[in-house]
Amino acid sequence: MLIQYLLVLIFLYGLFRSVARFRKKELSKTNLVVWIILWLLGILVVVIPNVTFYIARVFGVGRGADLVIYLSLAILFLVVFRLVTKTEKLERDITKLSRNIALEKITKK
Amino acid sequence: MVTIVKMLFVIVPAHNEEKNIGRVISGLFEHGYNNVVVVDDGSEDQTSEVARYAGARVITHPVNRGQGAALQTGQEYVLSQGGDVVVHFDGDGQFNPLDIAPAVELVRNGGYDAVLGSKLLDNRSKIPWTKRRIIIPLARFVNRLFTGVNLSDVHNGFRVLNRKALEKIEITNSGMAHNTEIVRKIKEHGLKFREHPVEVTYNEYGLGPRGGLQIVFDLLISKITK
Numbered sequence: 001m002l003i004q005y006l007l008v009l010i011f012l013y014g015l016f017r018s019v020a021r022f023r024k025k026e027l028s029k030t031n032l033v034v035w036i037i038l039w040l041l042g043i044l045v046v047v048i049p050n051v052t053f054y055i056a057r058v059f060g061v062g063r064g065a066d067l068v069i070y071l072s073l074a075i076l077f078l079v080v081f082r083l084v085t086k087t088e089k090l091e092r093d094i095t096k097l098s099r100n101i102a103l104e105k106i107t108k109k
Numbered sequence: 110m111v112t113i114v115k116m117l118f119v120i121v122p123a124h125n126e127e128k129n130i131g132r133v134i135s136g137l138f139e140h141g142y143n144n145v146v147v148v149d150d151g152s153e154d155q156t157s158e159v160a161r162y163a164g165a166r167v168i169t170h171p172v173n174r175g176q177g178a179a180l181q182t183g184q185e186y187v188l189s190q191g192g193d194v195v196v197h198f199d200g201d202g203q204f205n206p207l208d209i210a211p212a213v214e215l216v217r218n219g220g221y222d223a224v225l226g227s228k229l230l231d232n233r234s235k236i237p238w239t240k241r242r243i244i245i246p247l248a249r250f251v252n253r254l255f256t257g258v259n260l261s262d263v264h265n266g267f268r269v270l271n272r273k274a275l276e277k278i279e280i281t282n283s284g285m286a287h288n289t290e291i292v293r294k295i296k297e298h299g300l301k302f303r304e305h306p307v308e309v310t311y312n313e314y315g316l317g318p319r320g321g322l323q324i325v326f327d328l329l330i331s332k333i334t335k
Contacts, residue, residue: 092283094174098171103182103186103189
């Protein structure tokens with residue numbers, strides 16, 4: 001099916017980008033491995049959709065597609081939570097920085 | 110070591126208030142409050158210049174960080190200057206400088222650590238109907254939920270704090286949720302406080318419903334990330 005080719009292409013592109021970023025030292029080795037595993041898993045699921053069926057059965061979920069959706073949702077929630085807490089910390093750091101800059105300026109005068 | 114002197118500071122947080130800030134500062138000076146600290150919260154207009162010209166000490170955030178952040182910056186400055194009492198006074202001209210003296214009296218000689226302004230304790234303020242009937246009761250409910258303290262007017266920017274309160278209350282909520290945070294910290298540290306009637310003149314409506322939701326969101330996030 002066309003969608004399979006498309007998804008495989010997208011995942012391959014992701015794989016390629018991860019390696020490229022690793023080469024530019026923007027990605028650590030552990031992160032590279034995690035990403036490669038994720039991309040390869042994605043390709044595996046797209047090329048042989050039936051594998052999800054077996055995994056789903058292990059987890060006690062009826063259909064493979066359902067398992068994929070449940071897992072994706074869980075991971076997305078985690079990622080969003082991490083992002084929110086991280087931005088919050090960043091915001092606080094920026095506030096501290098602006099405060100220090102502002103107070104330093106006035107004491108120097 | 111900072112030597113503590115009997116000195117009152119008025120902290121005026123201001124963001125893009127070039128039209129009002131001059132009037133606010135001269136009003137304060139006219140009533141004998143000479144230590145006016147304007148915290149310009151990254152304004153894009155001439156707020157800093159106008160405030161400096163009017164005679165205030167101006168602390169300028171390089172970027173906009175929110176009213177809570179501006180107040181905390183002012184408080185840290187006052188702590189470093191050794192002031193004994195601080196007044197929070199909005200920069201948009203909605204407060205009346207005449208309300209300061211009786212509130213300060215309560216802190217200096219009445220045994221209170223904190224005095225919180227309320228526009229609902231007398232009938233000098235003309236409050237828009239939707240605010241009186243919908244927004245203020247909602248804010249009161251949220252405040253009670255998060256702090257356990259019942260206040261008549263939660264989001265009132267008029268406050269008088271003594272040095273003890275100043276040292277205990279570190280404002281970490283940069284946005285507008287600092288109102289609730291301050292109340293929570295007053296309770297946490299067992300500070301003696303009371304509400305005090307102040308007059309509020311509305312120039313603009315203030316926070317819309319989105320601002321209100323943002324406050325609840327900020328409060329929840331700060332509960333999680335603490």
